[in-house]
Amino acid sequence: xxxxxxxxxxxTNQKAKEMSSLGxxxxxxxxxxxQENGYGRKGESWYSPLGGLYFSIILPHGNIxxxxxxxxxxxxxxxxxxxxxxxxxxLIKLPNDVLLNGKKVCGILTENVIGSDVKLSVIGIGINTNxxxxxxxxxxxxxxxKIELGREVDNRELLEKIINELKNQFKTISE
Amino acid sequence: MDFKIKIKNKxxxxxxxxxxxxxxxxxxxxxxxxxxxxEGLITTQSAKKDSLNxxxxxxxxxxxxxxxxxxxxxxxxxxxxxxxxAMKMENEIVAENDCKIKKILVKENQQVKEGEGLIILE
Numbered sequence: 001x002x003x004x005x006x007x008x009x010x011x012t013n014q015k016a017k018e019m020s021s022l023g024x025x026x027x028x029x030x031x032x033x034x035q036e037n038g039y040g041r042k043g044e045s046w047y048s049p050l051g052g053l054y055f056s057i058i059l060p061h062g063n064i065x066x067x068x069x070x071x072x073x074x075x076x077x078x079x080x081x082x083x084x085x086x087x088x089x090x091l092i093k094l095p096n097d098v099l100l101n102g103k104k105v106c107g108i109l110t111e112n113v114i115g116s117d118v119k120l121s122v123i124g125i126g127i128n129t130n131x132x133x134x135x136x137x138x139x140x141x142x143x144x145x146k147i148e149l150g151r152e153v154d155n156r157e158l159l160e161k162i163i164n165e166l167k168n169q170f171k172t173i174s175e
Numbered sequence: 176m177d178f179k180i181k182i183k184n185k186x187x188x189x190x191x192x193x194x195x196x197x198x199x200x201x202x203x204x205x206x207x208x209x210x211x212x213x214e215g216l217i218t219t220q221s222a223k224k225d226s227l228n229x230x231x232x233x234x235x236x237x238x239x240x241x242x243x244x245x246x247x248x249x250x251x252x253x254x255x256x257x258x259x260x261a262m263k264m265e266n267e268i269v270a271e272n273d274c275k276i277k278k279i280l281v282k283e284n285q286q287v288k289e290g291e292g293l294i295i296l297e
Binding site for chain 1: 263
């Protein structure tokens with residue numbers, strides 16, 4: 001598993017897109033402790049302070065339908081992993097969010113660059129793992145695993161499990 | 176002869192005309208003329224300038240979120256034309272080659288269907 005770690009970058013999706021366009025291999029993972037300009041769908045910002053888990057994966061070339069399936073599957077995989085690891089009941093808000101106690105704990109964004117065909121694709125996953133608190137405007141709609149569980153979680157363990165599951169699922173759907 | 180063909184849910188209007196020894200095929204706004212050369216082989220005789228224009232076609236249905244280019248602008252390979260929010264993903268539609276924008280067929284927040292034209296290039 002090729003994982004590129006950063007302390008602080010603008011956005012892991014942005015970095016993964018740049019790296020992919022320079023020929024970096026599929027399944028390379030970009031992780032950053034902090035995202036200065038983390039974003040979700042339609043350019044909405046994603047609060048990304050220290051403590052959370054923010055990563056993007058360079059996806060192999062696939063057709064647009066497979067890419068949509070993997071986006072939806074990613075939400076299931078994150079929810080399943082959180083449930084297995086922490087014995088809680090996350091809810092999936094299709095297709096891109098995972099909720100815990102009615103509040104957002106994870107967001108997923110797949111981005112494709114398309115010319116005459118799909119040039120590159122990345123999937124970005126942001127999980128509020130050890131986020132201590134949220135600004136006032138997010139307090140009612142966002143939560144973190146730490147807030148819900150009352151303890152720290154292991155970001156690395158969670159990351160590796162999710163990537164492995166995604167790899168397996170992608171293999172299955174593109175076969 | 177006039178007829179329509181449907182490819183990937185998009186209808187194309189086709190016009191076929193015989194003109195002297197040549198056959199004129201019009202597909203939408205594009206025109207192709209075929210004729211026999213001295214050896215009796217079928218060749219493309221000439222084409223209207225329009226046939227040199229290339230259309231950027233949407234490969235998926237969605238909503239145009241941002242348009243980054245202007246009509247008349249020359250852009251390089253890889254330049255972002257527009258973003259399309261589609262199938263729960265964000266898609267950047269980029270230039271395949273260096274080109275010049277002739278006409279932009281869509282606006283921000285416009286819904287587009289798969290197979291629909293987005294931009295005409297010169």
